[in-house]
Amino acid sequence: MSPETIRTIFDVASLTSILVLLVLGMAVIVGMMRVFNLCQGELVLLGAVVAYLSHRWFGSVAIGIVLAPLVVGLFGAGLERTVVRRFYANAAGALLATFAVGLLIRAIVLARMTSQGAPVPAPIEGTIAIGDARVSAWRLVIIVVVVLAVAGTYLALTRTPIGLRVRATLDDRELASAAGISTSMMFTGTYAFGAALAGLAGAMIVPLQTLYPNLGLDNLVPMFMAVMVGGLGSLHGPLLGAVAIGVPTGLLPTWIDSVLAQVLVIFAAIVFMRLRPGGLVNRDT
Amino acid sequence: MASTFTRRTALQRFAAGGAGIALGGSLLSACGSSDDGAGTGGGDGPIRIGAITDLTGAFGVVGKANQAIAEFTVGEINAAGGVLGRQLELIVVDGASDPATWGKVAQQLVSRDKVDMAIGDVTSAEREAVKSIIAGRGKTLYIAPASYEGGECYENTWTVGAVPNQQVDPTVDYLLEQGARTFYLCGNDYSYPRNVLKAARARIEQGGGEVVGEDYIPIAATDAPELVRKTISSKADAVFEVVVLPASVPYIKGVVDGGYTGLIAGTLFDETINPLFGRQAQGLIGAQDYFASIDDPFSREQVAAFHQAYPDAPFGSALNSPAWYRGLYLWKAAVETAGSLELDAVNEAMNTASAEKLIGGPSHFVPDTKHVELTMYLGEMQADGSVKVLKDLGPQEPLGQCA
Secondary structure, three states: OHHHHHHHHHHHHHHHHHHHHHHHHHHHHHHHOOOOOOOOOHHHHHHHHHHHHHHHOOOOHHHHHHHHHHHHHHHHHHHHOOHHHHHOOOHHHHHHHHHHHHHHHHHHHHHOOOOOOOOOOOOOOOOOEEOOOEEEEHHHHHHHHHHHHHHHHHHHHHHHHHHHHHHHHHOOHHHHOOOOHHHHHHHHHHHHHHHHHHHHHHHHHOOOOOOOOOOOOHHHHHHHHHHHHHHOOOHHHHHHHHHHHHHHHHHHOOOOOOHHHHHHHHHHHHHHHHHHOOOOOOOOO | OOOHHHHHHHHEEEEEEEOOOOOOOOHHHHHOOOOOOOOOOOOOOOOEEEEEEEEOOOOHHHHHHHHHHHHHHHHHHHHOOOEEOEEEEEEEEEEOOOOOHHHHHHHHHHHOOOOOOEEOOOOOHHHHHHHHHHHHOOOOEEOOOOOOOOOOOOHHHHHOOOHHHHHHHHHHHHHHHHOOEEEEEEEOHHHHHHHHHHHHHHHHHHOOOOEEEEEEEEEOOOOHHHHHHHHHHHHHOOEEEOOOOOHHHHHHHHHHHHOOOEEEOOOOOOOOOOOHHHHHHHHOOEEEEOOOOOHHHHHHHHHHHHHHHHOOOOHHHHHHHHHHHHHHHHHHHHHHHHHOHHHHHHHHHOOOOOOOOOOOEEEEOOOOOOEEHHHHHEEOOOOOOOEEEEEEEEEEEOOOOOO
16 A cells, blocks of 8 residues: 555544544433533543643643543533533523533633643654554554543443443433432433543543643534434444544545535535434434 | 833833723723713823723633733833823723624724724634724724734724735745745635735745645644645645644644655744644744844843733734734824824824834834734744744835735
8 A cells, every 4th residue: 555545544544533532422421311411522621631730740641641531520420410410301401501511611721721722742752654654653542542442431331230220221210210220320420421531532632732722612513413423322323423424524635625525524414414313323213 | 111111110100090901801891991981082081992802712812912912012101101191091802702792892892982992803704893893883993913814904994913925925935045946835724824825826936936736624623634644745845834723733743743854834833832833843934023032122121021010921923912012002103193083183194103112123004005014034933932033034015905
């Protein structure tokens, strides 16, 4: 393969893996829990903040990447207990409340910023040779981590007793409750898990960018598009949606104008949602 | 005197002058100063300056920098006796990085606060949203400090930032001097990058160079791997790029790490932006109206005083900081020449207004163009974020504006 072809394949894999990583937490919260979580982008931002602070305080971004899911997961648990749970029966309320939370987090980060972005170095800098092409080492790490995170999340939800209880709770809360499952704990835990995945995403992608208040918000539209194309009610639906959006977004600009490529992808997504409103994986019909 | 200007004297004199800065920078604090509502054009009270920028939202950091330099400059002018013997009162409003909000707060500046002059823009969309409200229907002089794509010739509106040719021509000339013959051009898809690259292409072809590719990515792109690929495979001697944040960070890092060996030039590099690129900033080329490292004692003193007064506020060409300072002083010069705040008289004086003591160097309006000649500097960005000044380019005229 020519270096050009290798680079193209790698770029598509990189773009798609980043979108899958961003969508993973959303697949849990929006896809499975069906909470329209408009602060999903800010949970990603908080993960990036943890990586940045860890770099500043401990001199290590790697520690931040380990800490980010824990810190943001805990934050998510607190957020579910105080705000999100009040709106399970009120989708519009959830939309507004989580929007407000996101706004608040962005404003706090902005208030602390004195430049248009704060650089966060990648734990592994430089490039790696694949054939005759040189590719970013950190992007390669992200691809590997995404594969592991998706596999781990899938196994946790399908092969563990807790995963079984989570799915039972989300499928039929009353029945699960009657069966002796603490559904309240399950909701808190599931939201926290989705938040932790968002935190991991933020900490992983911030070295590619810089820390800035709109880091999460700037990715929210493709994230939501992936979830809508993928369909609600399952974990794998939104992830397939992310692949369906990510691959053409990465590949089309090889032959056509990037701007036209973006328009085509969005147009195709809209047409698809019109023809198949339930998405790729439709649990409701 | 400006050279002995300290934070303490600034604050004391400022307070003594009875001027109320909207320190919180919010709409609320601006509300407090809307009492007499009678306009101040002929009065003896303070002259009201409306500063409009983005204190919140995507451009919040730019806005905070703008507010700080506006407060600093107004404080300095007041400490030196004000304008026409009257103190200046600064009213800061927040456009929240949203053109619709800009329209609303601009209306407040004009009809509620009745400002005598308004200054501020971050994006062209924001300027477009307010110019008819302030300068058109509002009949209020409006100064737009942002470096932009050029072509703004609206009534009562004066731009004091660099237009493409002032940054592009000397930069392209340098690339040609360095032996570059083939060029690759790229940026985000909106008017600023397109106009800059149009100017770059013209200068390249005029100088005997060849453009081997020109590509654009969506305005809201956060990553640009395809642009990195196309840049590297273009094998051009030099790249002229206008990729904006946030995509510029992965773009620059990707191109440098991906093994591109040509020169990389653009219009958006300065000390406040370079650190975002990490060590990959090394060798980037660009021209600006100010760098922290320029050899100009006045600029150094002023910026040192600014940093002392506003330790948390950034100052840089990419934040339009020197242009805000320049805009306020050129307006001061025009009002003093006109001898009044009467709009037609000030407009006439603005047409030929000039100032020697400015951050970055002297500047004046080129008559009948509504744009300013600027002292420009060519810089090479360093791995630590600093800028090595390659050349003092001297005065650069804005070309093709409002003729």
